[in-house]
Amino acid sequence: MSERLSAGDTAPAFTLSDADGNHVSLADRKGRKVVVYFYPAALTPGCTKQACDFTDNLELLAGAGYDVIGISPDKPEKLAKFRERENLKVTLLSDPSKGVLESYGAFGEKMMYGKAVTGVIRSTIIVDEQGKVERALYNVRATGHVAKIIKDLGI
Numbered sequence: 001m002s003e004r005l006s007a008g009d010t011a012p013a014f015t016l017s018d019a020d021g022n023h024v025s026l027a028d029r030k031g032r033k034v035v036v037y038f039y040p041a042a043l044t045p046g047c048t049k050q051a052c053d054f055t056d057n058l059e060l061l062a063g064a065g066y067d068v069i070g071i072s073p074d075k076p077e078k079l080a081k082f083r084e085r086e087n088l089k090v091t092l093l094s095d096p097s098k099g100v101l102e103s104y105g106a107f108g109e110k111m112m113y114g115k116a117v118t119g120v121i122r123s124t125i126i127v128d129e130q131g132k133v134e135r136a137l138y139n140v141r142a143t144g145h146v147a148k149i150i151k152d153l154g155i
Contacts, residue, residue: 004105
């Protein structure tokens with residue numbers, strides 16, 4: 001299992017393709033706070049709820065200085081379909097090799113329906129303006145998670 005991040009760690013650098021095939025790097029966001037969330041699969045009920053919650057609260061988060069990036073192992077074409085179908089406004093990135101997921105501790109063994117399986121661990125990492133981890137949240141729930149982040153950040 002990949003090592004989980006903690007507050008104060010340097011957020012691992014990444015450059016991934018977005019839904020349109022453009023390269024997006026964490027370094028591009030230097031000087032801004034970034035909510036990086038990891039989800040198992042586009043176009044599934046829980047991941048759709050979570051992405052819609054982030055989209056619904058995007059203006060509030062942006063107003064408080066936060067960018068939002070969602071990362072999954074899905075290919076850019078599927079992310080584009082997900083974005084169009086659900087009218088999503090968050091940046092969705094593709095990590096089919098799962099390298100970024102692993103570097104953030106968001107891929108490994110988890111419990112699903114009482115069984116140990118290997119897969120994406122639904123996680124949210126909040127990165128500060130200097131690229132340091134401010135908060136690292138693992139095994140989060142899809143529903144209600146965005147509201148909890150907003151409350152915890154005092155937005």
